[in-house]
Amino acid sequence: MGIKSFSRARAIHVMLVYTGGCNGCDIEIVNSILSPRFDAEQYKVFLTWNPREADVLVVTGPVTHLNRKPLEAIYEAIPNPKLVVAAGSCALMGGVYKNCHGDIPSEEIEGPVENVIPVNAKIPGCAVRPQDVLAGVVSLLPTLLDAD
Amino acid sequence: MDEKVPKSNIIETEIPMGTVHPAALEPYRVRLFVEDEIVQEAEITIGVNHRGIERIMEGLPVEKANALTEKICGICSNSHIWNSCRTAEMGLNIEIPERAEYIRVIMGELERLHSHFLYLAHGCEVLSHETFSMRVFYMREIVMELLAMIGGNRVQYGCSVLGGVRPRCDLDEAKLLRLKNDMDALEENLTGFVDRFMADSILLSRVTGIGVLPQKQAIKLAVTGPTLRATGVARDLRTTMFEYDNFDFNVITQPDGDVKSNLIMRALESFESIKIIRQAIANIPEGKVVNRDWEMFDTDIVQSYIEVPRGTLYHSYRLEGGRVRHSIIRTPSMANIGAMQYACIGDQITDAQLCIVQCDPCFTCTDRAIEIIRR
Numbered sequence: 001m002g003i004k005s006f007s008r009a010r011a012i013h014v015m016l017v018y019t020g021g022c023n024g025c026d027i028e029i030v031n032s033i034l035s036p037r038f039d040a041e042q043y044k045v046f047l048t049w050n051p052r053e054a055d056v057l058v059v060t061g062p063v064t065h066l067n068r069k070p071l072e073a074i075y076e077a078i079p080n081p082k083l084v085v086a087a088g089s090c091a092l093m094g095g096v097y098k099n100c101h102g103d104i105p106s107e108e109i110e111g112p113v114e115n116v117i118p119v120n121a122k123i124p125g126c127a128v129r130p131q132d133v134l135a136g137v138v139s140l141l142p143t144l145l146d147a148d
Numbered sequence: 149m150d151e152k153v154p155k156s157n158i159i160e161t162e163i164p165m166g167t168v169h170p171a172a173l174e175p176y177r178v179r180l181f182v183e184d185e186i187v188q189e190a191e192i193t194i195g196v197n198h199r200g201i202e203r204i205m206e207g208l209p210v211e212k213a214n215a216l217t218e219k220i221c222g223i224c225s226n227s228h229i230w231n232s233c234r235t236a237e238m239g240l241n242i243e244i245p246e247r248a249e250y251i252r253v254i255m256g257e258l259e260r261l262h263s264h265f266l267y268l269a270h271g272c273e274v275l276s277h278e279t280f281s282m283r284v285f286y287m288r289e290i291v292m293e294l295l296a297m298i299g300g301n302r303v304q305y306g307c308s309v310l311g312g313v314r315p316r317c318d319l320d321e322a323k324l325l326r327l328k329n330d331m332d333a334l335e336e337n338l339t340g341f342v343d344r345f346m347a348d349s350i351l352l353s354r355v356t357g358i359g360v361l362p363q364k365q366a367i368k369l370a371v372t373g374p375t376l377r378a379t380g381v382a383r384d385l386r387t388t389m390f391e392y393d394n395f396d397f398n399v400i401t402q403p404d405g406d407v408k409s410n411l412i413m414r415a416l417e418s419f420e421s422i423k424i425i426r427q428a429i430a431n432i433p434e435g436k437v438v439n440r441d442w443e444m445f446d447t448d449i450v451q452s453y454i455e456v457p458r459g460t461l462y463h464s465y466r467l468e469g470g471r472v473r474h475s476i477i478r479t480p481s482m483a484n485i486g487a488m489q490y491a492c493i494g495d496q497i498t499d500a501q502l503c504i505v506q507c508d509p510c511f512t513c514t515d516r517a518i519e520i521i522r523r
Contacts, residue, residue: 017168018175020197023512024222024303026173027266035285049168066196067175070167096219097199102472103207108200127222127303 005145008055012045012144014137015054015078019071019111021061021095024127025088029058032130040134051077055144056137059119060128062090062097062111075117081147083140086113087123087133095126152362152493159188163497167196173270174511180492180500187500190492192485197515205465205475210236210444211310213472217463218304220477221513223266225304226259227456228477228513231463233308234454239447239467240310248312248437249391251319254327254428255298255307256391256456257421261334262291263457264374264414264421267508271411274505277351280341287337290330297323312438319432328429331422338422342415355407359491359503362405369486373459375507378413379405385455394431395424410506444470456480458508479513 001009014033018026032038033047048054051074063071075084089095091113098109113119120143123136159181166177175196181189201220205213217232218225230252237244265288272280292302298317299305307317319327345351361371363379376383377400384399386392400416402409444467451464459480466473484507491503 018173020175020199020515021512022219022222022225022304023174023510024225027222028303030173031285034282035289036282037286037289061197062199064196064198066198074168096216097201097204100204100208100212100216102204102213104203106200106204108198126219127301129302 013048014056019061019067020064021090025060032133038130058085062094062109083120085121086119089126176511187492190489202475230308235452235463239450242442247435250432260457358407360406371487378402378409407506481510481514
């Protein structure tokens with residue numbers, strides 16, 4: 001382990017982007033990182049809202065039309081190496097909003113996230129469970145630490 | 149307090165916040181027009197989350213549409229599916245077993261608890277008081293695990309179905325006992341938190357008189373829910389709902405309409421919810437939980453109002469051959485946006501986010517009935 005990965009392992013910053021889901025996944029992810037029950041901060045995983053500081057981008061929600069450009073801009077702003085986690089069934093496949101057709105199909109959904117930015121890990125669930133979020137982020141760590 | 153009048157002249161300095169901002173969980177944009185760090189005018193723009201739920205609902209079978217309404221909001225998901233089922237039940241004259249009504253009330257009150265705890269935690273987080281925030285988040289976990297025990301999932305429970313509740317959500321002796329014990333633990337924790345909160349003079353001086361929403365203005369803006377009750381108006385739809393006929397609870401009000409009133413309001417209302425859940429556990433009747441004995445027919449437009457954690461929720465639709473037509477959903481945050489904009493006026497920029505958070509915004513719910521003009 002080089003000194004770079006050694007120090008990077010002590011400050012993994014996760015950025016949460018919310019692209020129009022129902023708030024459920026969002027709160028569960030904030031819960032899994034901040035709250036004392038799951039507490040990812042004890043593994044030196046921190047939540048940030050600054051893309052220039054982030055290492056892992058967690059995207060929730062089906063990407064709505066108005067959210068596409070901001071999401072791309074946020075992805076561009078993250079320095080390399082960067083990894084993207086799509087969390088929740090909306091981010092994986094558009095969720096009920098894209099696939100639940102009545103008489104008029106939804107035109108607002110640009111998702112799933114894969115259509116917009118490359119995705120490295122997928123966390124299923126509606127809403128995602130905090131345990132799954134931790135497992136998803138942890139499964140990415142070797143990739144992040146071995147990069148350059 | 150007399151009315152705060154927004155200045156009508158042109159204000160040059162504008163501070164935009166959002167659409168993705170650390171203090172706000174959800175994406176929305178607020179423009180603050182300031183003079184000498186004092187907010188003179190605030191403007192909240194939403195619409196980023198627009199998914200067109202009412203449009204997708206058009207023509208869906210009613211059972212499927214009920215499941216879809218649950219995905220409107222991840223915080224008050226149970227309220228949406230409850231009210232949507234209630235609308236269809238009112239239209240089709242479906243009789244609901246009494247046990248199912250009790251379970252729905254228990255779920256509704258558990259959801260109110262978790263929503264109010266989220267509010268308190270988020271409020272303390274915005275106040276930069278992490279210790280309190282963590283403490284409330286920890287209490288919230290008790291409620292989340294109870295919800296997961298009853299519904300099988302931490303967020304979207306899918307508890308109500310047409311004619312009652314899902315058989316999975318039936319409560320046996322062991323579950324009732326756990327519910328009872330956890331309510332005791334919760335009350336103890338919450339009492340400890342409220343005592344500590346009220347004894348903290350630094351924190352109280354930080355929240356007193358910030359983000360005042362006068363009562364007259366709250367009524368004028370048609371504010372609903374705890375935000376209205378925090379200005380001293382005792383208006384709670386639970387007092388008129390037939391589900392709550394057998395329960396004894398108080399409508400809590402607070403006098404000032406500032407951040408302090410709002411925070412205390414939520415804490416005291418949580419005690420009332422615990423009281424209601426205890427009554428439900430003690431008196432829950434025996435019997436089946438779902439009534440499958442009903443027929444589908446075409447109905448007129450049916451409207452249903454219920455009290456959800458954030459205020460009054462309105463669902464209405466018409467049934468035509470078992471399918472949903474002309475669905476309209478109005479969520480409480482829609483009415484409370486006016487209150488958020490108004491509460492910011494006259495306070496420092498640093499308090500603006502607090503003034504918005506004090507009205508308990510849930511813009512995910514609200515982003516539906518908005519027309520998006522593409523250019």
